[in-house]
Amino acid sequence: MHQRPSAERHRPSVVVRCTVPGADSVRGIRAGLEEEGVPVRVEPAPSDDAAVLAFAAAQASSLGVGIGVDDAGTVCLHHAKRPPGSPVLSGPPAVARVLGHNAARLVVGLPLKTLPDWQGAPFEE
Amino acid sequence: MALVIGVDIGNSTTEACVADIGPDGSTGYLAGALTATSGVKGTADNVAGVVKVVQEVLGRARRDPAELAAVLVNEATPVISGLAMETITETIITESTMIGHNPDTPGGAGLGVGTTVAFGALGTCAPGNTVICVVGAGTDFEDAAAGINAAAARGVTVTGAIVHADDATLIANRLRSPIPIVDEVTLVDKVPLGMPAAVEVAEQGRTIRTLSNSYGIATIFDLDPEQTRMIAPVARALVGNRSAVVVRTPSGDVADRRIPAGTLTLIGEHARRSVEMDAGAREIMRTLRRVQPLVDAAGEPGTHVGGMLATVRDTMSELTDSAVDGVRIRDVLAVDTFVPQRVTGALAGEFALENAVALAAMVRTSHGPMQALAQRLREALEVEVLVGGVEADMAVLGALTTPGTDRPVAILDLGGGSTDAALATSGGVVRSVHLAGAGDLVTKLIDSELGLDNRELAEDIKKFPLAKAESFFHIRMEDGTARFFEEPLPTEAFARVVALSDAGLRPVPTRHSLDKIREVRRSAKHKVFVVNALRALEQVAPGGNLRQIGFVVLLGGSALDFEIPDMIAEAVAGLGIVCGTGNVRGSEGPRNAVATGLVASHAAARSLGVAVGS
Numbered sequence: 206m207h208q209r210p211s212a213e214r215h216r217p218s219v220v221v222r223c224t225v226p227g228a229d230s231v232r233g234i235r236a237g238l239e240e241e242g243v244p245v246r247v248e249p250a251p252s253d254d255a256a257v258l259a260f261a262a263a264q265a266s267s268l269g270v271g272i273g274v275d276d277a278g279t280v281c282l283h284h285a286k287r288p289p290g291s292p293v294l295s296g297p298p299a300v301a302r303v304l305g306h307n308a309a310r311l312v313v314g315l316p317l318k319t320l321p322d323w324q325g326a327p328f329e330e
Numbered sequence: 331m332a333l334v335i336g337v338d339i340g341n342s343t344t345e346a347c348v349a350d351i352g353p354d355g356s357t358g359y360l361a362g363a364l365t366a367t368s369g370v371k372g373t374a375d376n377v378a379g380v381v382k383v384v385q386e387v388l389g390r391a392r393r394d395p396a397e398l399a400a401v402l403v404n405e406a407t408p409v410i411s412g413l414a415m416e417t418i419t420e421t422i423i424t425e426s427t428m429i430g431h432n433p434d435t436p437g438g439a440g441l442g443v444g445t446t447v448a449f450g451a452l453g454t455c456a457p458g459n460t461v462i463c464v465v466g467a468g469t470d471f472e473d474a475a476a477g478i479n480a481a482a483a484r485g486v487t488v489t490g491a492i493v494h495a496d497d498a499t500l501i502a503n504r505l506r507s508p509i510p511i512v513d514e515v516t517l518v519d520k521v522p523l524g525m526p527a528a529v530e531v532a533e534q535g536r537t538i539r540t541l542s543n544s545y546g547i548a549t550i551f552d553l554d555p556e557q558t559r560m561i562a563p564v565a566r567a568l569v570g571n572r573s574a575v576v577v578r579t580p581s582g583d584v585a586d587r588r589i590p591a592g593t594l595t596l597i598g599e600h601a602r603r604s605v606e607m608d609a610g611a612r613e614i615m616r617t618l619r620r621v622q623p624l625v626d627a628a629g630e631p632g633t634h635v636g637g638m639l640a641t642v643r644d645t646m647s648e649l650t651d652s653a654v655d656g657v658r659i660r661d662v663l664a665v666d667t668f669v670p671q672r673v674t675g676a677l678a679g680e681f682a683l684e685n686a687v688a689l690a691a692m693v694r695t696s697h698g699p700m701q702a703l704a705q706r707l708r709e710a711l712e713v714e715v716l717v718g719g720v721e722a723d724m725a726v727l728g729a730l731t732t733p734g735t736d737r738p739v740a741i742l743d744l745g746g747g748s749t750d751a752a753l754a755t756s757g758g759v760v761r762s763v764h765l766a767g768a769g770d771l772v773t774k775l776i777d778s779e780l781g782l783d784n785r786e787l788a789e790d791i792k793k794f795p796l797a798k799a800e801s802f803f804h805i806r807m808e809d810g811t812a813r814f815f816e817e818p819l820p821t822e823a824f825a826r827v828v829a830l831s832d833a834g835l836r837p838v839p840t841r842h843s844l845d846k847i848r849e850v851r852r853s854a855k856h857k858v859f860v861v862n863a864l865r866a867l868e869q870v871a872p873g874g875n876l877r878q879i880g881f882v883v884l885l886g887g888s889a890l891d892f893e894i895p896d897m898i899a900e901a902v903a904g905l906g907i908v909c910g911t912g913n914v915r916g917s918e919g920p921r922n923a924v925a926t927g928l929v930a931s932h933a934a935a936r937s938l939g940v941a942v943g944s
Contacts, residue, residue: 236471236497236500239499239500239503240435240496240497240498240499240500241434241435241499242435242499284802284818286801286802286803286818287802287818288818291818293821293824294821306496310824310825311824314800314801314825315434315825316824316825316826316841317821317822317824317825
């Protein structure tokens with residue numbers, strides 16, 4: 206594996222870490238971010254859990270927002286300041302586009318789009 | 331010493347106050363308690379709530395039920411109120427003339443004019459044509475961009491695009507020469523094809539300039555003065571948008587229809603007057619003042635107001651188990667409001683703010699079966715139950731236990747269904763009124779003006795201050811201060827306005843800004859409570875002169891609100907009135923006034939009895 210450049214050397218961007226190069230999910234994620242106008246950087250990653258990849262990606266992003274895509278195409282969205290075990294959102298490849306939008310919205314501070322299969326469960330905390 | 335409990339059965343809460351009364355009438359208050367009223371006030375259903383509150387208040391005072399000498403219950407005021415709301419305007423788009431919504435991310439910028447053509451038919455357009463491309467559902471953004479680029483390469487001038495998916499920026503980024511693109515048009519299939527059209531997208535942070543201007547549209551479509559007059563409502567409907575589409579169809583139009591709201595007839599003791607609902611709340615309330623005291627109100631059958639009053643009557647007759655034509659409306663409060671409503675004929679789920687009138691009506695019913703209720707209570711509690719005391723008199727007695735008050739004193743009981751007022755002069759005479767409109771109407775106004783369709787959320791917005799979740803770890807309050815959290819906030823709350831409810835942060839799932847929601851909340855409270863406070867005080871004040879009232883004590887659930895008491899105090903500040911939230915017995919706040927008054931009245935009667943006897 207090549208030496209990973211430090212986050213400081215990149216322009217500010219959301220980082221996507223994907224175990225399978227050219228996965229369909231990545232196209233959707235890129236499209237979501239582009240539509241919202243936020244830069245994205247995609248990096249290859251060794252096989253791991255989507256949430257673990259997403260948290261590491263968020264740590265590597267100077268914007269503090271990362272997305273992980275695992276072997277099965279599951280997409281996970283994470284924020285650098287959240288606890289590792291508590292990602293923002295995750296879902297199947299079908300919601301990759303929406304998660305791309307939401308990654309961008311985390312950066313610019315807009316309310317998130319609801320996932321298609323997420324019926325807006327009653328709010329509890 | 332005699333142990334007595336005063337119990338006040340209200341519309342929503344049942345309150346109790348327990349005290350030891352000495353033979354000379356000296357009163358030692360021990361505790362107060364409150365529970366939800368069971369059933370409709372004044373009916374036998376209330377027994378469960380009364381039993382519960384009696385047990386609770388005895389528990390708090392650590393006294394044995396066996397010691398209890400009597401339970402005092404007030405003569406319940408038989409008033410209930412009802413609410414109705416109707417929109418009186420409607421916006422209709424005919425022949426799909428325009429799309430005027432605000433997608434989050436339209437693409438490109440500028441103004442494009444051309445003939446609408448389906449994306450699939452772009453290949454058949456002859457070079458030299460000037461077109462606007464309509465991209466339906468299921469077309470990938472790369473294919474759309476490639477198609478438009480190919481058409482442009484053949485000499486077809488594509489000046490703008492209308493897109494179904496949220497793809498505008500993606501397509502615009504892939505075009506060789508950028509064009510304005512409006513996206514998220516849900517009913518894109520209904521856009522008329524082969525018609526002259528214009529697409530406008532403003533730069534970020536700006537609003538459209540040409541399609542929101544009647545002469546701008548006239549210039550584009552070469553309209554004569556008569557046609558310009560026809561198109562003017564379209565321009566008006568698009569003001570404030572960042573993007574818009576106008577299609578020139580042969581008879582397309584945006585109609586701003588006024589729904590015939592009907593005539594409200596107010597029947598007073600001495601006079602009878604009619605007023606058009608269209609005239610607005612101010613005119614309705616002015617007419618009401620001319621006919622007061624109100625005996626009944628009627629709405630023109632077959633119109634909105636007729637329907638509204640029928641709704642109120644039906645609900646009331648059902649609640650009180652009496653005949654519909656026996657229900658008399660004794661007060662109304664009309665409030666001007668607006669409701670965001672889906673525009674008829676819109677292609678992208680556009681909303682328009684429609685005018686509406688909300689009407690609260692107060693109904694006087696036949697006296698409830700108080701003696702029957704008292705008998706049931708005697709059986710349930712196995713103790714003497716005394717019914718006595720007019721509610722208003724008792725409330726005044728209770729309110730006067732607030733430190734710093736004296737006669738002449740007016741009380742304002744700000745409840746859920748009605749706003750009640752009573753005035754006790756120095757001579758002890760009590761006058762009282764019951765007015766329509768209170769907390770429930772405020773909730774309804776907030777719910778409809780914000781388009782929430784969620785009563786519970788509207789209730790939280792009414793009761794609690796707002797904040798905005800600015801990150802996963804901090805919120806900004808409406809006063810500008812920030813508050814930090816150790817645990818990350820829920821995803822649904824991110825970047826949203828939240829109500830700081832008792833149960834935690836409650837996100838408001840709308841696009842309204844914090845300032846807008848705050849403004850709606852405050853104006854709803856003003857339109858109901860400040861208006862009603864002034865109306866009520868005017869009716870009980872000697873000669874209608876508010877300056878004759880020395881003290882105003884605010885009571886009831888809504889007097890606990892974090893801003894309503896301040897609003898009322900501000901409104902009467904110029905009149906030399908001392909106004910504030912009550913603090914019954916120096917400890918109960920604005921609660922427990924009637925229950926306390928029952929005990930005080932009982933004690934006074936007892937001391938009088940002793941005096942006469944000796």
